[in-house]
Amino acid sequence: MNTPAAIEAFLEMMSAERGASQNTLDAYRRDLEDGHRSMHGKSGLAAATSADIAWLMDRIAAEGFAASTQARKLSALRQFFRFLYAEGLRADDPTGTTVSPKKPRTLPGVLSEAETGRLLDRALDEARSPPQGIEREAAVRLHALVEVLYATGLRVSELVGLPLAVALRDERFFVVRGKGNKERMVPLSGKARAAMTAWLSVRATDPAAAESPFLFPARSDTGFLPRQVFARDLKALAVRAGLPSSAVSPHVVRHAFASHLLQNGADLRAVQLLLGHSDISTTQIYTHVLEERLMKLVNDHHPLAD
Structure with missing residues (x-):
């Protein structure tokens, strides 16, 4: 069986039928092609046996990959072989008996409400009066990005690729x-709308942005601001706000959005919908936030609490 051709067919299916993003497709391609190269001298990935898959996973573990990375690579293999089985290209699924590496479901680092406030305040101050070495356009754009991210909890890829129409409506x-081409409704705070309005005024002064359909246009392959650029700018902003750069990322701000909602009384199901999690189990990494809130509730209001 021609493994490269099988991988291409699998990726085409993931794109056409499941609406996988380019980032997801790239990750699948890397994992499958890496697996195929690792099995050089064997029958090739597409024709792998259960013993071959066990050998491959042992090799990945021996190379020192984290349990989460091992689990991701195994997930790519499982979906690939399920596709081959469904298409009649194989009579079995060699990953069926492979045990998934155990990975801890830990909550990523979360900013406190006070730390998030410092980050937002610094972004606003710089938008009003950019520090030396930072252009006004970049400062106003960064303020809009951070405000919208914290107000909505969007994934970074969703944020940077927002259409211009979002800012043109005062809603x-x-x-x-x-993910998966699924639509969901997200809120937009007054501060986020104001930050976007300020950004629109600055954006309008750039002739190159006039024809772009994106809120945050850029001269890139996609036509919008690369997520890596935003992540870099966000870390630099964190340092100027007196926060460690290692503690701040777009993903961390997204989790701050969810954690702060739960701390202030939001329902877990509501947060699941806002984050765009298809499975409630993904959102349950925040269970400890609910436990802390319930413990405080009991301690504050139970008549026999100390």
């Missing part, structure tokens, strides 16, 4: 298309 909610 409290908008619809975003997320």
